[in-house]
Amino acid sequence: MKKADNILxxxxxTLYDLKVEVVAIDKPMxxxxxxxxxxxxxxxxxxxxxxxxxxxxxxxxxxxxPLLPAKQRRLDKNDWMLSDSLIxxxxxxxxxxxKITRIGTRSFSHAECTAVNHHAKSxxxxx
Numbered sequence: 001m002k003k004a005d006n007i008l009x010x011x012x013x014t015l016y017d018l019k020v021e022v023v024a025i026d027k028p029m030x031x032x033x034x035x036x037x038x039x040x041x042x043x044x045x046x047x048x049x050x051x052x053x054x055x056x057x058x059x060x061x062x063x064x065x066p067l068l069p070a071k072q073r074r075l076d077k078n079d080w081m082l083s084d085s086l087i088x089x090x091x092x093x094x095x096x097x098x099k100i101t102r103i104g105t106r107s108f109s110h111a112e113c114t115a116v117n118h119h120a121k122s123x124x125x126x127x
Contacts, residue, residue, distance in 0.1 A: 011110045015072040016102040017042050020064060023086070027095025031057050041068050043108060063090040064098055071100050 018041040022033045029035075032055075039056060040047040048056070064087055075082040089096040 012107045013110065014074075014105050014107050015043060017104045017106055018068060018071055019101045019103045020068075021099045021101070023097050023099045025095050025097055029089075029094055029096040031060065031089055031091050031094045031096060033057065033060070033089065033094070033096040040103070041072065043106065057089075059090050060096070060098065063087060064100075067100065071102070 019038055020041065021038040022029075022035055024035040037056070038049065040049065067081070067087065070081050071085075085100045087098045087100065089098070
């Protein structure tokens with residue numbers, strides 16, 4: 001293993017790629033959602049596949065965004081974040097739900113994602 005490869009290996013972390021898909025329930029969808037519309041979460045990026053709408057409600061997105069980074073990470077088998085994967089549209093009159101599915105994993109390099117040296121001592125006091 002070359003030195004650069006060794007540094008990359010010690011610097012890497014894994015995230016799950018996610019698919020967020022609109023699913024219908026028995027209540028009508030009124031916010032412009034269409035069953036099957038989706039986007040992917042790959043690293044820090046939201047990716048809209050060619051076969052999906054190229055728009056997504058900012059209100060629905062605001063309900064989903066806080067959950068996505070946690071869903072990308074390894075979780076304890078008893079963590080509710082692992083089992084709960086259907087998220088309701090924030091409009092109480094809309095019947096859309098958004099299903100978050102893990103679809104694969106991808107490795108990233110810490111150095112390529114931030115300028116902060118993770119080997120440096122933290123300025124925060126220990127807890």
